[in-house]
Amino acid sequence: MSRHSAGPGREEQGPRRSYTDPPTKPRRKRVVLADSRAPVTRLRTVIELEEQTSYGEELVRQLIRAQFKQAMKFWLATLAFFLALPALFFFLPQLSQTTLAGVRLPWLVLGLLPFPLLFGVGYWYNVVAERQERDFVAMVEK
Amino acid sequence: MSAKIWALSGAFAVIIATFYIGWRSSRTASTAQDFLVARRTVRSRRNAAAVSGEYLSAASFLGVAGLVLKDGADALWYPIGFTAGYLALMLFVAAPLRRSGAYTLPDFCEARLGSRALRGLAAVFVVFIGILYVVPQLQLAGQALANILPVPTWVGATVVTVVVIVNVFGGGMRAITVVQAFQYWLKLFAIAAPTFVMCLLFIGNGGLRDGQATTLTEALPPTFTQNTEIDVRTPVLLRVEDPVWLAARGETDGEPAMGTVYWGPGTHEVAAGTTLHFSKGSSVPVVAGAPADNESWLAPASNGGDLFSTYSLILALFLGTMGLPHVLVRFYTNPDGRAARRTTLHVLLLLSLFYLFPIMLGALSRLYVPELLVTGQTDAAVLNLPHSIAPGILGDILGAVLTAGAFAAFLSTSSGLVVSVSGVLSTDVLRGRVRDFRFATAVAGGVPLALAIAVRQTDISLTVGMSFALAASTFCPILLLGVWWRKLTWVGAAAGMIVGGGLVLASLVINTISNLTGGWAPSVFSQPAIITVPAAFLTVILVSKATPAKIPADVAQIRLRMHAPDNLGLTRDRAVASFGTAEERSRLADGRHRKE
Numbered sequence: 077m078s079r080h081s082a083g084p085g086r087e088e089q090g091p092r093r094s095y096t097d098p099p100t101k102p103r104r105k106r107v108v109l110a111d112s113r114a115p116v117t118r119l120r121t122v123i124e125l126e127e128q129t130s131y132g133e134e135l136v137r138q139l140i141r142a143q144f145k146q147a148m149k150f151w152l153a154t155l156a157f158f159l160a161l162p163a164l165f166f167f168l169p170q171l172s173q174t175t176l177a178g179v180r181l182p183w184l185v186l187g188l189l190p191f192p193l194l195f196g197v198g199y200w201y202n203v204v205a206e207r208q209e210r211d212f213v214a215m216v217e218k
Numbered sequence: 219m220s221a222k223i224w225a226l227s228g229a230f231a232v233i234i235a236t237f238y239i240g241w242r243s244s245r246t247a248s249t250a251q252d253f254l255v256a257r258r259t260v261r262s263r264r265n266a267a268a269v270s271g272e273y274l275s276a277a278s279f280l281g282v283a284g285l286v287l288k289d290g291a292d293a294l295w296y297p298i299g300f301t302a303g304y305l306a307l308m309l310f311v312a313a314p315l316r317r318s319g320a321y322t323l324p325d326f327c328e329a330r331l332g333s334r335a336l337r338g339l340a341a342v343f344v345v346f347i348g349i350l351y352v353v354p355q356l357q358l359a360g361q362a363l364a365n366i367l368p369v370p371t372w373v374g375a376t377v378v379t380v381v382v383i384v385n386v387f388g389g390g391m392r393a394i395t396v397v398q399a400f401q402y403w404l405k406l407f408a409i410a411a412p413t414f415v416m417c418l419l420f421i422g423n424g425g426l427r428d429g430q431a432t433t434l435t436e437a438l439p440p441t442f443t444q445n446t447e448i449d450v451r452t453p454v455l456l457r458v459e460d461p462v463w464l465a466a467r468g469e470t471d472g473e474p475a476m477g478t479v480y481w482g483p484g485t486h487e488v489a490a491g492t493t494l495h496f497s498k499g500s501s502v503p504v505v506a507g508a509p510a511d512n513e514s515w516l517a518p519a520s521n522g523g524d525l526f527s528t529y530s531l532i533l534a535l536f537l538g539t540m541g542l543p544h545v546l547v548r549f550y551t552n553p554d555g556r557a558a559r560r561t562t563l564h565v566l567l568l569l570s571l572f573y574l575f576p577i578m579l580g581a582l583s584r585l586y587v588p589e590l591l592v593t594g595q596t597d598a599a600v601l602n603l604p605h606s607i608a609p610g611i612l613g614d615i616l617g618a619v620l621t622a623g624a625f626a627a628f629l630s631t632s633s634g635l636v637v638s639v640s641g642v643l644s645t646d647v648l649r650g651r652v653r654d655f656r657f658a659t660a661v662a663g664g665v666p667l668a669l670a671i672a673v674r675q676t677d678i679s680l681t682v683g684m685s686f687a688l689a690a691s692t693f694c695p696i697l698l699l700g701v702w703w704r705k706l707t708w709v710g711a712a713a714g715m716i717v718g719g720g721l722v723l724a725s726l727v728i729n730t731i732s733n734l735t736g737g738w739a740p741s742v743f744s745q746p747a748i749i750t751v752p753a754a755f756l757t758v759i760l761v762s763k764a765t766p767a768k769i770p771a772d773v774a775q776i777r778l779r780m781h782a783p784d785n786l787g788l789t790r791d792r793a794v795a796s797f798g799t800a801e802e803r804s805r806l807a808d809g810r811h812r813k814e
Binding site for chain 1: 291294295297298301302304305306308309310313516517518525528529532536556559560562563566567569570571573574577581702774777778781782783784785786
């Protein structure tokens with residue numbers, strides 16, 4: 077919450093007062109070249125992102141590419157596993173005859189295993205994706 | 219008779235509880251602002267229960283067990299696909315979609331591609347998918363009620379439709395997350411507890427009653443566990459592996475039959491209105507097309523055609539979930555993209571927990587209610603199982619619990635879909651007044667009801683599989699490419715939707731005609747995803763590449779908003795811009811998204 081309490085409009089309050097002054101005699105202004113307070117620097121980078129400067133655009137492009145690669149890796153691995161199964165049982169029918177703890181192998185592999193597997197992949201991806209986002213925010217705030 | 223009273227009171231209790239919880243929670247959130255704004259503060263765990271509650275339809279509660287009973291190992295792909303769809307949703311769509319701020323699928327199309335025309339087209343397909351999904355729910359509701367009471371099947375379908383419409387009129391049942399979350403836990407309990415009890419009974423009885431039945435690993439057909447009388451209501455083609463003596467009254471193999479009949483190995487035709495009597499211990503004839511003996515029932519895809527349709531099914535289910543209108547609308551309830559992802563993760567957990575039970579019930583029904591294989595109406599397996607396994611009061615109670623769960627499934631999914639469809643109808647097709655919403659609700663409930671009564675019932679999971687194929691061939695390409703591909707244009711999206719959706723609807727029509735005229739269509743028409751999904755993707759990409767001038771001007775801005783982490787605060791909610799309070803809108807103008 078505190079991060080966002082400093083809105084982008086705050087800096088404008090100083091100059092606005094100058095409208096009441098007579099135009100002939102310019103009012104003295106305090107010029108600030110750098111502000112050490114962190115939120116302002118952070119906002120500048122965000123504004124850079126929003127205004128699509130070449131730097132901002134490149135950052136976004138990199139972020140999207142990294143996110144896509146990450147998601148695709150998880151998806152292809154999962155998909156490869158599941159797409160291999162029907163072919164495997166079709167071309168090696170003796171696999172279907174194998175019994176493990178009194179239950180046929182296909183029923184274990186298709187009826188039980190996919191569920192913890194899918195949740196596990198999802199959990200892992202969630203960790204990775206959240207770390208990736210934290211890293212991006214850290215880089216933007218630097 | 220007492221069994222019927224038990225089951226009826228189970229179904230009735232669910233309807234009352236649903237009304238009560240909906241009424242109680244709608245007292246606190248009644249205005250439009252409350253409705254939209256309060257929604258975005260729901261915790262991911264409760265939200266996940268709500269998503270699952272809405273998602274677990276009769277196809278999951280009754281259909282999966284029925285298909286396992288009939289098709290064995292091949293049917294296991296249904297629960298896998300129903301769950302894995304959420305992984306695809308989580309990996310590619312959940313967080314960016316939430317951050318895009320779009321509220322419904324048509325809204326996303328407009329937000330991303332800036333075209334009113336595309337929004338209208340998307341609305342049309344939302345309506346198609348919704349109707350296609352509701353019809354089998356209503357048919358099964360009719361069948362379930364006909365199981366309890368001596369009424370024709372249209373009564374049950376009408377009762378569910380009326381309850382849903384009344385509920386939606388009275389404040390929108392789906393609007394209240396608590397109700398859907400409650401429905402999930404109810405359904406989980408209603409399937410888990412009876413499964414535990416029945417497994418205990420099965421093991422406690424020393425396996426199969428009297429050692430008469432065929433065990434699941436033998437290369438023999440299942441056997442009747444008691445003297446059984448079967449009324450054949452629709453004409454059916456049966457395959458007999460082991461010769462069987464039976465008594466028939468009616469018409470079999472094209473000849474009038476009266477008295478004892480001998481069926482040798484081969485296929486046999488039974489006309490509607492025939493009554494068949496089988497004695498205890500004789501082997502069960504199985505509807506043609508399903509594995510006849512237990513050995514081949516246990517093994518997955520044993521011929522090339524099965525393999526092909528298995529892959530088609532995998533494609534439809536894995537990619538179709540993200541395009542279901544009643545699922546996506548729930549993601550807007552999350553406060554931000556990160557919460558949307560966490561919600562999906564919880565959904566994966568909740569669904570994984572649930573689907574273990576229908577699989578077990580399906581295997582048990584192969585032993586205890588094989589008579590369903592004769593009529594092919596295996597969707598009734600879950601409801602018939604308790605009385606066969608535990609005659610007496612225990613079976614009555616188990617049956618009542620399962621019936622209650624089934625009615626929870628009918629109600630939650632149907633109302634979720636009716637609300638989504640009527641919301642889209644009233645805002646995108648009509649003018650969005652309260653009167654329009656009421657009219658749209660009546661249409662969204664009435665049209666599926668008419669279809670449910672008119673169209674012949676097939677296995678629910680097959681019909682639901684078709685609506686997954688439709689979602690996978692229309693919205694999946696738009697969502698995936700819309701989120702990840704910069705060069706998508708509205709022309710490409712529209713062309714892809716028309717090609718993919720058109721192909722699926724065409725094969726649906728062909729398949730329906732073929733079902734009525736002797737089933738000549740090859741199996742690809744009953745699950746066309748393997749052709750339609752690549753066709754849709756290809757069309758979207760090619761047409762988009764041909765129309766680069768139509769790339770929206772603010773595409774970079776939109777993409778930034780969808781992909782930037784939430785705490786940079788770039789998200790804007792579209793629905794808040796149009797319906798939110800003044801304070802919400804000013805915060806929006808400030809460019810800051812509300813934080814938790």
